[in-house]
Amino acid sequence: MTDNPYAPPQATNGTTSGDTRLSPPLWNPSAAVAWCLLFGIIFGSWIHMKNWQMLGQPAKAAASKRWLIGSTLLFLVSFTLAFAMPESGPVGTFNFFFGFAVIIAWYFISARDQIRFVATTYGKNYQHRSWGTPLLYGLLVIIGVGVVGAIAGIVAAVANRAA
Template identity: 35%
Template sequence: MDKTADSIPITDNQAIALWNPTAAALWSLVFTPAFGAWLHMRNWERLGQPDKARQARYWFAGMLLIAIASYAAGAAGALLGRDDLSVPWWASLALFGAWGAGSAYQQIKHVDDHHGESYARRSWAAPMLIGVAAICAIPFAAGVVTAFRVAAA
């Protein structure tokens, strides 16, 4: 019997509950690549692959920092009235492509090769709520920045 990072005992013949890695990658187009990297990290932990979980954690942390820096640059540009501080629209697609071709593809292939369709599916309720909350927080933050800009003028 093996024990995963979630402390769920798993025997070799039991189905492992995972988020669909392909769906996680595709939802990253909506919720940023950090979303998919986090889900893939949790999947690797459940699959008993700590090295790959660590790599996914680095992807998650890096992409989260890039997303925060991107939003901060946009906010700074709005406060200063400068459009040149914003990140180009294609930058997030390039980041998604790098993550998708590297880390995400590894998990999609691993799950397909070792589990096929026999793994149990984890619920998407919590990740979707978190993703929607994060997406809703962005316009709220933009409103706060705009309010500061109007107040400063």
């Protein structure tokens, strides 16, 4: 018997039975990594944190939460630098490449573990959660960041004209 209450039952031939009702509802962890290319690591680390919680893995969920907090702080620093030094093209280039490097590091340090765990434990036989809500939230966050950026840009332009 396994400690994981959602571990799939073994069929007599040693393979899983294919009964997805016994698995927790999960977002595809590989798809979460792919969505990071559009929405950033904050999105993927949140998805992986929620998956680990559903899998009954609190230590791994806590590790994903640390990635979530760290990536949020990095985003805030990056966003602030972009407005603090708008004339500096290298800041934008650095932010892009640094952000991409962080996603790669996250994949190899954290995300790959969940991908392997789900593949080994369930294969494709698990309840797949719908991506509708998280993708909508991701889109709303991107729009919100754009609006905040536009407002900050307008405020900065007005302040520069007044000075």
